[in-house]
Amino acid sequence: MAELVFFCGTMDCGKSTLALQMHHNHTARGRGGVLFTRDDRAGEHRLSSRLGLSVPAHEVTDATDFWDEVVARRTRGEAVDFLICDEAQFYSAAQVEQLGRVVDDLDVDVFAFGITTDFRTRLFAGSARLLALADRVETLQVQALCWCGARATHNARTVHGVMVVEGEQVVIGDVAVAADDDAVGYEVLCRRHHRLQVTALSSHAGSMSPQTLDMLAED
Template sequence: MADLNFYSGTMDCGKSTLALQLDHNHRTRGRVGRVFTSHDRAGEATLSSRLGLEVHAIEVTPSLNFWDKVVGELTHGGRIDYLVCDEAQFYSREQIDQLAKIVDELDIDVFAFGILSDFRTQLFEGSARLVELADRFLTLQVEALCWCGKRATHNARTEDGIMVTEGEVIVVGDVDVPDRPAPTVGYEVLCRRHHRRRMTAASARAAALSPDVLPFP
């Protein structure tokens, strides 16, 4: 019986590396799969890891229908034993439902990878639906660490080095200001305490140099 598997964790915990490894392991055993991703750091139609590994992938756009694509390939003589779906947090609720249908009706394994919540600490639509439907929900064991050394549980977005908690889930230009250079957008993983305090590594260093530094980390 096929399963809908969801592997989750914060940024920097090795999700894409595991997705690449899982695809490699299945291919070396003679299984045939398809790799999907969305908004990968390496660009469109690419699944990459921070270790420098990457493979070609199918870009998941809002209009992609997983069921139609898989059934279409099977109808034309294609073989599909499994799907690897990275950055699944960006998929729509309907697309996650389509993946579940593929598992149940076509007996094809689905391995989805994604982060649970965005920089506002709100669940992504795709991740929320995967939690509701997945046969197996696994938290990755490689822990990302906050700058303080504690386990990181939250993803933070920074603009010009300052942590922000408002804005589009995917930055497309809403942070532009006329007559001002576009801000540098970055991401950082933090523990809950420092996410609540909006204290990134940079702001912590600045606070350490301040005469008014608080008496707690």
């Protein structure tokens, strides 16, 4: 019986690497699959891993209908036994519902990969619907680490290495952005340091704001 499975975790915990590995494992056994992604760090029509792997993928847009995608491929005679859906947090709630219908009515396995919450610790629409509809939710076992060594549970958005708490929900960036770069970056933090807004850069006492030092003193 086909399943809708949601693999989730913070940034930097190997979601895209697992997505590529699962695609390889299933195709190696003769199953036909389709890779989907949205707003990957490598650009449109790519699914990439921080380990350096990057493969072509179908770009999901607001207009993508997964039911139509699978039906069209099968009508052309293509075998579609499973879907790999990376960056699923960026999908709409309606698109996640389409994935559920693909599983139930077309007997296609759907393996979705994504982070659950944004830089403000608010659920993404796609992730919220996946948590509600998935047959299984798997938290990835590869633990990303905060700069302090604790398990990272939250995604922080940074500019010049300093955490920001306002802005659009979706701004594409990566965890490898240098502190002196003007681009938006991301850093994974434990709950405590996300709450205190202490990044790796601001963890050095000389760069902490007085307000942060006061908060740490009171903690």
